[in-house]
Amino acid sequence: MFFWKRAKGEQPKTRDLDRLSTSLETNLKWLRSNLFADDDTIVYRRFKTKEPTRQCVLIHANNMTKHEFLSDYIVRPLMISSLPRELHGQRLIQHITEQVIQSDGATVFSSYEKLAEGVVAGAGAVLVEGCNLGISVDAQGWEKRSVTEPQTESVVRGPRQGFTEDLGVNVSLVRRKILSPELKVRMMDVGLQTRTKVAIMYVEGIAPKELVDEVFQRIERIETDAILESGYIEEFIRDSPNCPFPTIGHTERPDRVAGKILEGRVAVLVDGTPFALTMPFLFVEAFQANEDYFHHWMVASFHRTLRYISFFLTTSTPGLYLALVTHHPQLIPMSLSISIAAARKNVPFPAMVEVIAMGLVFEILREGGVRLPKPVGQAISIVGAIVLGEAAVGASLVSAPMIIVVGVTGVAGFVVSKLNDTAVLIRILLVFTSAVLGLYGFLFGIMGIMVQLASMESFGIPYLSSLTSLTIQGSKDTVIRLPWWRMVLRPRHLAPKNRERLHRQSRSKTK
Numbered sequence: 001m002f003f004w005k006r007a008k009g010e011q012p013k014t015r016d017l018d019r020l021s022t023s024l025e026t027n028l029k030w031l032r033s034n035l036f037a038d039d040d041t042i043v044y045r046r047f048k049t050k051e052p053t054r055q056c057v058l059i060h061a062n063n064m065t066k067h068e069f070l071s072d073y074i075v076r077p078l079m080i081s082s083l084p085r086e087l088h089g090q091r092l093i094q095h096i097t098e099q100v101i102q103s104d105g106a107t108v109f110s111s112y113e114k115l116a117e118g119v120v121a122g123a124g125a126v127l128v129e130g131c132n133l134g135i136s137v138d139a140q141g142w143e144k145r146s147v148t149e150p151q152t153e154s155v156v157r158g159p160r161q162g163f164t165e166d167l168g169v170n171v172s173l174v175r176r177k178i179l180s181p182e183l184k185v186r187m188m189d190v191g192l193q194t195r196t197k198v199a200i201m202y203v204e205g206i207a208p209k210e211l212v213d214e215v216f217q218r219i220e221r222i223e224t225d226a227i228l229e230s231g232y233i234e235e236f237i238r239d240s241p242n243c244p245f246p247t248i249g250h251t252e253r254p255d256r257v258a259g260k261i262l263e264g265r266v267a268v269l270v271d272g273t274p275f276a277l278t279m280p281f282l283f284v285e286a287f288q289a290n291e292d293y294f295h296h297w298m299v300a301s302f303h304r305t306l307r308y309i310s311f312f313l314t315t316s317t318p319g320l321y322l323a324l325v326t327h328h329p330q331l332i333p334m335s336l337s338i339s340i341a342a343a344r345k346n347v348p349f350p351a352m353v354e355v356i357a358m359g360l361v362f363e364i365l366r367e368g369g370v371r372l373p374k375p376v377g378q379a380i381s382i383v384g385a386i387v388l389g390e391a392a393v394g395a396s397l398v399s400a401p402m403i404i405v406v407g408v409t410g411v412a413g414f415v416v417s418k419l420n421d422t423a424v425l426i427r428i429l430l431v432f433t434s435a436v437l438g439l440y441g442f443l444f445g446i447m448g449i450m451v452q453l454a455s456m457e458s459f460g461i462p463y464l465s466s467l468t469s470l471t472i473q474g475s476k477d478t479v480i481r482l483p484w485w486r487m488v489l490r491p492r493h494l495a496p497k498n499r500e501r502l503h504r505q506s507r508s509k510t511k
Contacts, residue, residue, distance in 0.1 A: 024129040055129035064122040066141030105138030150252040167271035177258035196227040197271040230270040247458040249281035264495030280458035284466040310415035319430030327438030346396040
């Protein structure tokens, strides 16, 4: 009796039921008691075929599938069909797949694992009595956000389409930009629990095969429970993980991804996020904007030059101000030096405390404006900066020149948004080195940053390769953007085997 009770209470092990059973009841019992236990969203729809009667069941996840599709193209065709008596097992499943189910997304599976993966991904699984095989039919039907203009990369002139959270939509947006069979998409699943779908896109013949293989291998080596956003993958596969400078680009614009791919880069799209990754990412890319390639080349070059100047201002202005006021006042014109000294006469704090305190207050206001709802955040950031600045100067807690320095630093940082967070860390470093050694410390800090940049790589390509190019062709899209008819070749370090971008016939017409 004891042994009978023990045997009755035992549950089948996963390895014993890795493959489906020919008994429909056994399969359903295992699914309800183990794989989908305590999951009320899983629907089991039982039905029968016509003569000869065969028991069938459709399994799907509620709110993940299109109910009309399941009814019209799976359940109804099976219920009105007369399946041949002589067909059993694999032959019967093949007959149903090819002649009964009216869907182009039907695949056959034989294991519980494949059944579960399909159901949780939005497919309908069909099991038939007497068959140890099942049919998975794509029937995804969850709510999707429509294609809208990206909020983080808005443009005055250019396409207004942005990626959504649906991977299929995002891949199609890029395909519409590059109507070529050379555009390749390699799919893979990442995350032991989330099984997030990831698409690796590149143009065969332009992107180096070594780069494509390196990207694929790095993503393949990721072993984690969840991938909920492309930032997870970026942190796992990036070069120089302890350096704040980005070595992988991110964007939510299909036109930008298409442009990067056509230069020889690789794009990674992740299901569930509108942000795509592009690699390799070089330092010069942080100063390039979408509209640079839609405006006249002279206007684009002027705006790009402004970004370089703004990056220098946002990182160096507080450090230079502190070095000059504290250590080298003789380098400041006499009238300006007297004006600064008069403004700081009643300020009780040293210049270094003043710089750090005001920088910290500015970052707090900026962070608060970002996290709050948009209408409230804008009001808080603008009104807070004005009120606090006026009050601080009126109470002699900070000097008026310091407010100007903080204002210039903050506004200049917004011009180069891709490096804004990195600029904050560089700014803090230069403030401390300038406070200790003055201009010597400032220059030492700049030299250290340049050495760091020169030693970095992004997927095997030097981080400063575009800026240090000694060829005219390699420098045509750096600080200055020359006209399209002058940019004949792709960057040598990105597409070494297929560099020709403007064909000879077109070149002759532009001369």
